[in-house]
Amino acid sequence: MEILKKTLTFLFIATFTLTTFAQDEAEALDILKKTRNKVETKKIVEISFSYVISYAETEKPEKYEGTFLAKGKKFKLEIDNTITYCNGKTRWVYLPESNEVNISNVEASEEMELEEQFMNDPLSIFRLYEMDFKYRMTGNVDYEGKNVWQIDFMPNDKNKPYFKVRSWIKDDYELMGIRYFQKDATIITMNILDNKADSKHKESEFEFNVADYPDIEIIDLR
Numbered sequence: 001m002e003i004l005k006k007t008l009t010f011l012f013i014a015t016f017t018l019t020t021f022a023q024d025e026a027e028a029l030d031i032l033k034k035t036r037n038k039v040e041t042k043k044i045v046e047i048s049f050s051y052v053i054s055y056a057e058t059e060k061p062e063k064y065e066g067t068f069l070a071k072g073k074k075f076k077l078e079i080d081n082t083i084t085y086c087n088g089k090t091r092w093v094y095l096p097e098s099n100e101v102n103i104s105n106v107e108a109s110e111e112m113e114l115e116e117q118f119m120n121d122p123l124s125i126f127r128l129y130e131m132d133f134k135y136r137m138t139g140n141v142d143y144e145g146k147n148v149w150q151i152d153f154m155p156n157d158k159n160k161p162y163f164k165v166r167s168w169i170k171d172d173y174e175l176m177g178i179r180y181f182q183k184d185a186t187i188i189t190m191n192i193l194d195n196k197a198d199s200k201h202k203e204s205e206f207e208f209n210v211a212d213y214p215d216i217e218i219i220d221l222r
Helices: 002-040 114-120 122-126
Strands: 045-054 062-071 074-079 082-086 090-095 100-105 133-143 146-155 162-169 175-182 187-197 217-220
Touching: 002 122, 002 133, 002 146, 002 162, 062 122, 074 122, 114 122, 122 175, 133 162
Parallel strands: 100 217
Antiparallel strands: 045 062, 045 187, 062 074, 074 082, 082 090, 090 100, 133 146, 146 162, 162 175, 175 187
């Protein structure tokens, strides 16, 4: 009888846990889809952000600020004295300090790490749930003075350099921030500082015109 009681208790706890996880996953998916849809229905997305890298062995984190314009697969990304242009087919990485531009074809692959995917497609931060992750709603928390939804992503591939990605989303389906927890104790945090809808920009802003930069060094990797 005692063994039967323990077995029934175990089954009850296991069933309850699985049901709760499934509910948390469904709630997270609904929020993530609505957040992505809100961004993708805009004609042009203009986002400014901060990017902070905290290392376990050093006290002072690295801090950067950047902006990106995006329209589908086209984008212009500025961060750390580097400007990346992309018209959906060709990518130009311009280094103003050395007056150099690297030209390559667009590469999109789920094999890329998350930071590299962001550099190739900034809007990928809104599509994490389509990548190789398990995800779940982990509660309502205070983030930057606002009450937000907190959603955690755990990679199915245990060989990834990170073991968890956490995102925070406001109740109006605006992404507030993302944090990457790496296995070497490095923590990378991206905070969304401003998100402008349908700002007025020209299509030409997604392309780099070499003719505008005399004496520029061109490194063509295509």
